[in-house]
Amino acid sequence: MVRLLFDTNILLDLCNVNRVPFHQDALDLLTRCVRRGDAEMLVCVASLNDVYYVLRRHYGSEEQARRYVGELMELFDVRPLLPRHARRSLASDEPDFEDGLIRAVAEDSGVDTIVSRDRAAFAGSSIPRKTARECLEAML
Numbered sequence: 336m337v338r339l340l341f342d343t344n345i346l347l348d349l350c351n352v353n354r355v356p357f358h359q360d361a362l363d364l365l366t367r368c369v370r371r372g373d374a375e376m377l378v379c380v381a382s383l384n385d386v387y388y389v390l391r392r393h394y395g396s397e398e399q400a401r402r403y404v405g406e407l408m409e410l411f412d413v414r415p416l417l418p419r420h421a422r423r424s425l426a427s428d429e430p431d432f433e434d435g436l437i438r439a440v441a442e443d444s445g446v447d448t449i450v451s452r453d454r455a456a457f458a459g460s461s462i463p464r465k466t467a468r469e470c471l472e473a474m475l
Contacts, residue, residue, distance in 0.1 A: 337474070338375045339368070340441040341411065342451035343382040343433070345467055350390055350403045357452060360467040364450065365410065367471060374474070378411040379440040381433070414440050428459040438462070 348354045348361040368374040383404050391400035416436060420443070424435025434456040441449050441462050449457050449464045457464040465473065 336373055336375055337448070338377065338444065338446040339470065340377045340379070340414070340437065340444060340446040340449050340462075341382070342437055342449060342453065342456070343385045344452050345450050346378060346382055346386045346407060347389060348452075348467070349407075350386065351393065357467070360471070364467040364471050367474065369410070376411045377414050377441075377444055377446060378407065379416060379437055380413050381416045381436055381440075383407060383413065385433070414444050416440065417443075419443075429457070430455050 345357075345361050348357040349365060352358050365376070368376055386407065387400050387404045390403050391397060394400060420436050420439035423439040423442075424432050427435040427438060429435035429438055434453065437449065437451075438457055438460050441457075442460070446462055448470060449460070449462050450467055450470055451457065451464050452466055453464075
């Protein structure tokens with residue numbers, strides 16, 4: 336079974352149909368993983384916080400933001416964020432702190448791929464970064 340950790344930008348793509356063409360790519364990957372049942376989908380709990388914040392501002396609705404986060408929690412294995420992840424993020428070569436957190440959680444979780452559209456992120460990680468479309472193509 337393949338283990339995929341979804342970055343925040345992919346989660347936002349899932350929650351907003353206006354993020355063309357990224358929404359469809361993310362939705363296709365999610366659908367494929369759920370239907371075949373041969374992939375474990377993970378997210379960092381910090382990503383849920385970021386998704387909530389962005390969606391609440393975007394939609395102007397507390398209820399809608401909470402609904403989306405709740406749906407993500409049903410679909411994904413939510414991984415905790417620990418102090419050691421913050422320390423590793425600070426010491427990492429990632430372009431920003433958030434990317435370092437995602438990388439540290441991914442490494443601790445033994446994932447095979449980090450699903451992200453951020454081409455600059457995760458370059459120094461031992462875990463490959465792929466877009467949703469690249470993951471789909473690799474899984475066919």
